[in-house]
C-alpha cells in the first residue's frame with residue numbers, strides 16, 4: 001500500500017535527520033489513524049485468541065521471563081499474518097530503505113512484535129541491546145491507543161545523553177524512533193491497557209550463536 005505522498009516523504013526525511021542528531025525522533029500521526037486502528041483491532045483479535053505470551057528479557061536461547069523488569073505480553077509479527085500487519089511491514093520497509101539510503105546503516109531486517117501492557121504493567125529502564133548481540137540498531141515503536149491522556153500513565157520515558165528525560169504519550173499513530181545503543185528508556189506503569197507495535201531494525205552482523 002503506497003503512502004509516499006510529499007507529506008509522508010517530508011516526515012521520513014525529518015526522521016532520518018533527527019536520528020543522526022539528537023538520535024531520536026517522535027512523530028505524532030506518522031501512521032494514518034485508519035491504518036493504526038486496523039492494527040489495534042488485529043492485535044485485540046489475537047489477544048482474545050490468547051496468542052500473546054509474557055514477554056521475555058534477553059536474547060532467544062538465553063531469554064527468560066522476568067516480571068520484575070517487564071510485565072507486558074507480546075506476539076512476534078511474521079509476513080502474511082494479516083493484511084493490516086503486512087501493510088505496516090511494507091511501510092517499515094520504506095523507512096528501512098530511507099535509513100539505509102541516507103545513513104548507510106546496512107539495516108537488513110526488522111524484528112517486530114505487538115505488545116500489550118495490561119493495566120499496571122511496566123517495563124523498567126533498559127537499553128535495547130543484548131550483551132552478546134549488537135545487531136539491534138534502530139528501535140521503532142508505533143502506538144495504537146485512542147485518546148491517551150497523561151493520567152493514563154504508560155508514557156515512554158527516554159533518558160537523553162544530556163541527563164534530561166523526554167516522555168512520550170502512546171497515542172494512536174505516534175511513531176518513536178531512536179538509536180538502540182544510545183538511549184536507555186522505560187515504560188511507566190500504565191493505568192489502562194496499552195497497545196503498541198515495537199520493532200528493531202537489525203544491521204548485518206554475525207549471529208552470536
Ligand SMILES: O=C(O)CCC(=O)C(=O)O
Nearest residue numbers: 123128141156187196198
Ligand atoms: O512500548 C514502548 O514504549 C517501548 C517498549 C520497549 O522499550 C521495548 O519493548 O524494548
Ligand SMILES: [Fe+2]
Nearest residue numbers: 126127128185
Ligand atoms: Fe526498549
